[in-house]
Amino acid sequence: MKIIPLDTKHTTYQMGVTEQGFLLHLYYGSKVDCDMDYLLTYYDRGFSGNPGDVDDRTFSLDALPQEYPSCGAGDFRSPSLAVRGADGTPGCDLRYKTHRWLDGKYAIPGLPAVYADQTAARTLEVVLADPGAGVEVTLKYGVLPELDVITRCAVIKNTGSREIILDKAASVNLDFLCGGYDLIHFTGRHGMERMPQRVKLGPGSLTLGSRRGTSSHQQNPFVILADHSATEDAGACWGISLLYSGNFSGEAAVDQFSQTRLTLGLREWGFDYPLAPGESLATPEAAMAYTAEGLTALSQIYHRLIRRHVCRGKYRDIRRPILINNWEATYFDFTGDKIVDIARQAAELGVEMLVLDDGWFGRRDDDCAGLGDWKVNEAKLGGPLKDVVDRVNDLGMAFGLWIEPEMVSEDSDLYRAHPDWAFTVPGRQPVRGRSQLVLDFSRPEVVDGVFNQIAAVIDQANIKYIKMDMNRSITDVYSNGQARQHYGKTMHRYVLGVYDFLERLITRYPDMLIEGCSGGGGRFDAGMLYYTPQIWCSDNTDAIERIRIQHGTSFGYPIQTMGAHVSAVPNHQTGRITPIGTRATVAMAGTFGYELDLSLITEEEKEAVKNQIATYKRYWHLIADGRYYRLHEPGRDTEMAAWNFAAADGSEALLSAVSLDTHCNGPVTYVPCKGLVPDARYDLTPVEGSAPGAKAYKKISGAALMETGIPMPLIPGEYNAWSWAVVRR
Ligand code: GLA
Numbered sequence: 001m002k003i004i005p006l007d008t009k010h011t012t013y014q015m016g017v018t019e020q021g022f023l024l025h026l027y028y029g030s031k032v033d034c035d036m037d038y039l040l041t042y043y044d045r046g047f048s049g050n051p052g053d054v055d056d057r058t059f060s061l062d063a064l065p066q067e068y069p070s071c072g073a074g075d076f077r078s079p080s081l082a083v084r085g086a087d088g089t090p091g092c093d094l095r096y097k098t099h100r101w102l103d104g105k106y107a108i109p110g111l112p113a114v115y116a117d118q119t120a121a122r123t124l125e126v127v128l129a130d131p132g133a134g135v136e137v138t139l140k141y142g143v144l145p146e147l148d149v150i151t152r153c154a155v156i157k158n159t160g161s162r163e164i165i166l167d168k169a170a171s172v173n174l175d176f177l178c179g180g181y182d183l184i185h186f187t188g189r190h191g192m193e194r195m196p197q198r199v200k201l202g203p204g205s206l207t208l209g210s211r212r213g214t215s216s217h218q219q220n221p222f223v224i225l226a227d228h229s230a231t232e233d234a235g236a237c238w239g240i241s242l243l244y245s246g247n248f249s250g251e252a253a254v255d256q257f258s259q260t261r262l263t264l265g266l267r268e269w270g271f272d273y274p275l276a277p278g279e280s281l282a283t284p285e286a287a288m289a290y291t292a293e294g295l296t297a298l299s300q301i302y303h304r305l306i307r308r309h310v311c312r313g314k315y316r317d318i319r320r321p322i323l324i325n326n327w328e329a330t331y332f333d334f335t336g337d338k339i340v341d342i343a344r345q346a347a348e349l350g351v352e353m354l355v356l357d358d359g360w361f362g363r364r365d366d367d368c369a370g371l372g373d374w375k376v377n378e379a380k381l382g383g384p385l386k387d388v389v390d391r392v393n394d395l396g397m398a399f400g401l402w403i404e405p406e407m408v409s410e411d412s413d414l415y416r417a418h419p420d421w422a423f424t425v426p427g428r429q430p431v432r433g434r435s436q437l438v439l440d441f442s443r444p445e446v447v448d449g450v451f452n453q454i455a456a457v458i459d460q461a462n463i464k465y466i467k468m469d470m471n472r473s474i475t476d477v478y479s480n481g482q483a484r485q486h487y488g489k490t491m492h493r494y495v496l497g498v499y500d501f502l503e504r505l506i507t508r509y510p511d512m513l514i515e516g517c518s519g520g521g522g523r524f525d526a527g528m529l530y531y532t533p534q535i536w537c538s539d540n541t542d543a544i545e546r547i548r549i550q551h552g553t554s555f556g557y558p559i560q561t562m563g564a565h566v567s568a569v570p571n572h573q574t575g576r577i578t579p580i581g582t583r584a585t586v587a588m589a590g591t592f593g594y595e596l597d598l599s600l601i602t603e604e605e606k607e608a609v610k611n612q613i614a615t616y617k618r619y620w621h622l623i624a625d626g627r628y629y630r631l632h633e634p635g636r637d638t639e640m641a642a643w644n645f646a647a648a649d650g651s652e653a654l655l656s657a658v659s660l661d662t663h664c665n666g667p668v669t670y671v672p673c674k675g676l677v678p679d680a681r682y683d684l685t686p687v688e689g690s691a692p693g694a695k696a697y698k699k700i701s702g703a704a705l706m707e708t709g710i711p712m713p714l715i716p717g718e719y720n721a722w723s724w725a726v727v728r729r
Contacts, residue, residue: 001037004099006124006141008148011290012036013141015067015126020054021095023067023128023139025175028238030292039177040064045257049074051093063257065175068128068139068154070094071168077261078205078251081156082168083135086274092133099126105142105151110496112243112530113285114151114309116144134160134277142285149305151287157280165488166273170265172240172286177259180228183252184295186220186552191540191573193217193521194552200228201254209249209267213438213474213491214518215525221248222526222556224298225262232296232630239298240264241556243310243527244284246495247271270477272488287526295555296674300627303558307625310526311533311561313506315513319620320534320560321398322350322613323465323593327357328541328567330597332365336381336388340395345598347395349606350613354392355400355467355593360385361457362412368435371407372414374453376460389461400465400513401457405450405501407436407471414449420480421446433472441497442490443481451504458509466505468532470518502531515563515591524553534561534591541567541595542574543586544719547634547641547658550589559645560624564590566612568597580605581689582721584612585656588623589643592616611688619654619725622647626654629674631709635660638669640712644726646675650702653726655684662718672709673726676702684710684724691720699729 002017003026014026016037027036048062051074061075069075071082072091084090105121107113114121124141136159142151152172158164181201185208186194199206208223210216221242227235240262242248247267254260265283273281287310289301307316324346326339343354359365360381362373376385389399408415408422415422415437422437424430430437440446458466479490505514516523516532520539528535538549550562564587569577580601587593598609616623626645634641642657655673676682680702686694693713700710705726713722 001035003035003037004124004126006143006150007031008143008145008150010148013150017096020051022061022064023094023096023126025065025067025173028174028290029236065177065259066173068094068137068173077255078253078263079168080170080173080263080265081137081154082166082268083133083156084165084167085133086163086165089133092130092135094128094130094135094137097127097129099124105144106140108153108282108285110499111282111284112310112499112527113153114142114144114149114243114287114305116309120144120146129159131159134158134162134164144305144309147305147309148291148301149287149289151285153283153285155280155282156275158275158277161277163277164275166275166281168268168271169273169281169283170263171242171283172264172288174238174240174262174288175259179260181260182226182228182230184224184226184555185250186222186555188217190217190519190522191538192545193524193538193549194220195548196552196555201252201260203254205251205253207249207251210247211267211269213246213477213494214470214523215245215248215527216473217519217522220524220556221250221264223250223252223262223264224295224555225252225260226295230294232294234294236292237290237295237298239289239302239556241287241302241526242284243287243525243530244495245498245523245525245527247491266492270488270491272486273492274486274489284527296629299555302556303628306526306529306561307558310529312530313533314511315533319617319624320513320591321352321465322616323353323355323400324351324598325355325357325565325593325595328572328595332359334359336383339388340391341599342597343392343395343397346594347397349598349609351397351594353398353400353465355402355465357402357467358404360401369409369411371404371409371436372412372439374403374450374457376457384460385457386461389463393462398464399462400467401463402467402469403454404469404471405454406439406441406498408439409436418449421449423474423476423478424480425476425478426480428476431475436472438472438474440479440481440494441501442479442485442493444497444500447497447501451501455508464511465513465515467515467517467536468502470523499531506531517563521549521553524557526557529557529561534563536563537590540573541565542571542576543578543583544576544660545574546586550586551630551634551641554628554630559589559628560591562590563593565593565595567595568600578719579691579721580608581691582658582719584608584689585658585721585723588612588616588619589656608689615687615689619645622652622654627675631671631674640669640671642671644673644675646673650675650677650680651728654687654723655726656721656723657712658721659712659719662716666714668714669712670709671712672707673705676706676726677728678703678706681729682726683729684726687723687725690722691715691717694722694724
């Protein structure tokens with residue numbers, strides 16, 4: 001068997017080509033230096049057929065592990081590729097043609113992809129073909145050895161003379177010959193995104209994904225397969241992160257022979273993609289990682305990958321401005337003077353940027369009108385946008401603006417002029433979400449029209465930040481353009497249109513910080529992070545619920561990508577009252593900002609805000625670049641949530657804990673601090689702003705801190721938060 005190995009520092013990924021040209025997947029795991037085809041077994045399996053040219057009843061694709069299984073070649077498990085001829089001929093039979101190695105990491109035109117220096121990555125291309133069906137598939141692999149990451153995508157080309165139709169085109173398939181696994185996936189809803197679910201896989205299949213047009217609040221396109229015994233600190237686990245922000249599907253299945261298959265990629269529902277002769281389709285990219293060292297180590301691989309090889313632009317490497325957003329302070333009810341007042345109060349406390357949220361344009365005084373009319377409402381602002389921006393700049397603050405380019409209100413000039421720009425099915429009342437319709441971003445002229453309007457606004461004033469929102473799920477996916485495109489292409493083309501919009505924005509405004517948003521975290525995925533280095537994590541700003549949301553998000557995404565703000569109490573979403581120190585501790589495990597009317601807080605709280613800002617600046621290097629450790633799963637292990645950041649060399653750490661409940665005469669919780677040097681000694685100093693009761697400790701052993709930790713204070717009061725600066729002596 002011809003072996004094709006891919007090695008990273010600690011992992012090996014191996015494929016094998018059989019003498020008939022079938023591309024098998026042999027192995028993905030800890031680094032090995034031998035051929036892994038010895039794992040394959042051949043038996044005459046009932047009801048598992050044999051390829052037409054193979055005169056051997058023990059050879060069946062239904063039992064062998066495959067690299068990119070296609071429909072119609074005798075594998076009855078879930079395929080990665082389902083293709084048919086426009087004349088109805090089903091399936092294809094892909095055989096190995098050639099492979100080659102290239103320096104550097106491949107890019108995918110129009111789609112987000114991991115990038116790396118020419119010397120930090122290599123690309124493998126494996127070409128498979130079925131000349132009879134007119135199908136050629138180039139499997140691309142990006143190998144980043146130092147990161148222990150391997151990326152994949154497939155480019156499917158019509159090499160025949162007749163149209164073919166793709167019914168499914170996944171990005172990744174991973175077959176496992178043996179072992180029992182758990183699938184960890186991340187589900188949720190608006191206001192409670194990315195809750196980890198750990199499910200023991202057994203015979204049958206578990207499918208997941210989104211049909212909402214976005215990656216969604218409900219299911220994130222990041223999954224982990226883990227040994228049953230894998231914990232945060234030990235055990236085999238594999239991650240797959242899909243760099244895509246639209247409909248997707250994943251499946252984890254255990255077959256008749258107890259073999260496991262994991263697939264992730266474009267969703268087949270609503271996808272039916274014709275390819276004309278010569279035309280090709282590139283699937284979105286999937287980034288895979290493996291570690292034998294548990295879930296924390298796996299998350300840290302994704303944190304490193306996304307920070308330095310997915311996020312782009314100036315703000316990838318520098319601290320983001322601490323911002324104040326007016327949304328929860330005013331909602332739609334503001335004037336230019338009110339915005340400047342909010343900025344003035346914030347500037348006095350050290351906040352660095354004012355973000356003007358929804359309501360500054362068109363006739364947008366509530367959420368029923370105005371979307372699509374990206375013209376400044378000067379009557380509401382009391383003058384041109386530039387005046388407000390200049391007044392904010394004069395306070396020493398930068399200025400940011402909210403947009404929602406993909407949307408249109410029926411009550412808008414844009415909709416009245418171009419009703420065909422919205423997704424609607426002729427003769428049917430469209431489904432409305434937040435009283436708005438979705439613009440057909442699969443059409444370049446629609447993207448152009450909206451982009452030009454928004455660029456004209458940005459060009460009017462000194463705007464340093466854009467919050468790009470998207471506030472409904474997509475329905476009525478029917479393109480009303482002149483060149484009516486095939487229904488099954490539209491949803492994917494829409495996502496390409498959104499990426500095109502973002503690429504134009506960052507090309508024209510290279511120093512602009514863009515924050516992604518979709519009703520909070522409805523499009524929190526690695527694809528979006530290629531354009532927006534931070535994403536508003538959730539519309540739920542309640543500190544206690546945010547702990548769970550940020551904890552779940554941290555499995556696949558770095559802390560510095562999570563938009564997190566201190567908001568007012570009682571919290572607007574839950575009514576809960578938490579101390580301002582606790583709200584800040586939680587928001588500091590994120591990009592950190594404020595979203596409340598600071599003129600309404602007490603003098604004591606204002607002093608606290610000043611200190612919080614100084615604290616965040618002081619520890620930014622650890623928050624952004626340190627290793628992140630989940631210490632207690634909120635609400636599951638104990639009634640204490642805790643996490644810490646540690647410098648890569650273990651020289652310092654920032655440890656935070658929040659009590660989730662309060663008891664009379666309760667037990668003491670011990671919280672560890674990880675990522676330290678076991679035989680070093682550390683001093684622990686409570687960080688200013690911690691709740692009462694935090695003690696300082698001197699000369700504590702790194703091993704003791706990592707294994708047992710320190711006792712949390714037992715003091716009355718709800719939702720206390722404490723942080724310690726941990727410094728090696
Ligand atoms: C969404 C966002 C909020 C806010 C509103 C404005 O819900 O997530 O932060 O911007 O829209 O309408």
